[in-house]
Amino acid sequence: MPSIEGTLQVEVSAADDGTRLDRLLASSLDDLSRNRIKPLIKDGQVSLTDLPVTDPSRRVRAGEVYEVVVPPAVESEPEPENIPLNILFEDEHLIVINKPAGMVVHPAAGNWSGTLVNALLYHCRDSLSGIGGVKRPGIVHRIDKDTSGVMVAAKSDAAHQGLANLFAAHDIERRYKAIVWGRLYPAAGKIEGNIGRDPHNRKRMAMVTKGGKSAVTHYRLDDNFQDIAGLVTCELETGRTHQIRVHMGHIGHPLIGDPLYTRPRRSRVSSLSDERQKIILSFNRQALHAETLGFVHPVTDKRLKFEVDFPSDLMELIKAFRGKHPAS
Incomplete structure (x- = not known):
């Protein structure tokens, strides 16, 4: 998304009367996020009748016209950091x-x-x-x-x-493991459909009928957890942003723990022990793991293939569903 700069004006409509200033500006200026707008307000870059307004929580009034000065964005070059790598x-x-x-x-x-x-x-x-x-x-x-x-x-x-x-050329072998809500039927299939920006939420992607980019995901159910959830292998033909998260949600089986595309489904796990429910419902990231990557080395022409095991948090989640957690 292109950045914007310069002086902008936002007039408060009757429908926005009483809205927080930062929320108003974020909804009115599509290219500026709320996290970008707050520092502008606090730095005195937002004014009303030539007077700076520095409180992001200010309640605006219908008819007010705010002036926003957006300086050119300055992005620093990334610095080397001694971060351990596996x-x-x-x-x-x-x-x-x-x-x-x-x-x-x-x-x-x-x-x-x-x-x-x-x-x-x-x-x-x-x-x-x-x-x-x-x-x-x-x-x-x-x-x-x-x-x-x-x-x-x-x-x-x-x-x-x-x-x-x-x-x-889609000449890469990519397989992911995902844990999704519900029982998949059919147990294997192909999901096709263009993926583009969700018109109702700029942070999300969605299946779209116009525009977007074509996306293809093949899935297979590996393990069914009492019809509550399932362990699924997803193989990608394409690599669109949030592809598996969007595609699995589109067929009614969103990823467990995904903070953007689903919410905890307490009713589904009500039959499980309290400890197992706690582990499942507190899982706070999408249950998705890039398990396999295979390709021909672009310089040596040697075939390479790498597979990595589940991290410990996903293993705990699977054990909770299978009833093999020590506290179950």
């Missing part, structure tokens, strides 16, 4: 890592440090591919912050271009 493979051309849940792949607003890029800059020093640009050196694909699992980054420009071509 490295599965590395040579002079590429590096394959097992990314933990909670780690952002590349710096962006609100996450300028602690990312995979920061860690790679420290570990690889000057050998990281620059094709991705200053903010995303070596990054040819990504997995969501709260998704765990295997991913690859390029250390040389030749590897970067070669990997990008493989991803573009």
Whole structure:
């Protein structure tokens, strides 16, 4: 989404009377998030009748006209950080890592440090591919912050271009494990449909009938947990933003713990013990793990394939569903 700058005006409508100032501006200025607007207000960049307004919680009144000065965004270059990496493979051309849940792949607003890029800059020093640009050196694909699992980054420009071509041609083996609500029927299938920005929530993606990008997911039920939930293998033909999360939700089986696309379903687990319910309902990230990544090395032509086990939090979740948790 392009950034905006300059002086903008927002007039308060009758429908917005009594709304918080930061909420009004966020809803009126599509290219500015609420997290971006709050600092502008506190820095005196928002004014009413030429007087600065510095309280984001101020209640606006119908007819008021606020002036917002948006300076050009200045993005700092990511700094190398000594962050431990779980490295599965590395040579002079590429590096394959097992990314933990909670780690952002590349710096962006609100996450300028602690990312995979920061860690790679420290570990690889000057050998990281620059094709991705200053903010995303070596990054040819990504997995969501709260998704765990295997991913690859390029250390040389030749590897970067070669990997990008493989991803573009869908010539990459990618399998994910997901834990979803409900019993899947049929137990295996193919989900197709364009994915684009949700018109009702700019933070979400959605299946769309116009625009968007084509997306294809193959799924297979591996284990049914008393019809409450299921362990599913998802294989990607494409790699759209939030693809599995959107596709599984679209067929009525959203991922457990997904804070953006579903809510805890207490009624479904009411028959389980209190301890098992607590583990399941308190799981606070999407239950999604990038288990397998396979591809032909873009420089050596050697076939590579990597598989990583579930992290401990997903193992605890599965045990809770299976009734094998010690406290059950």
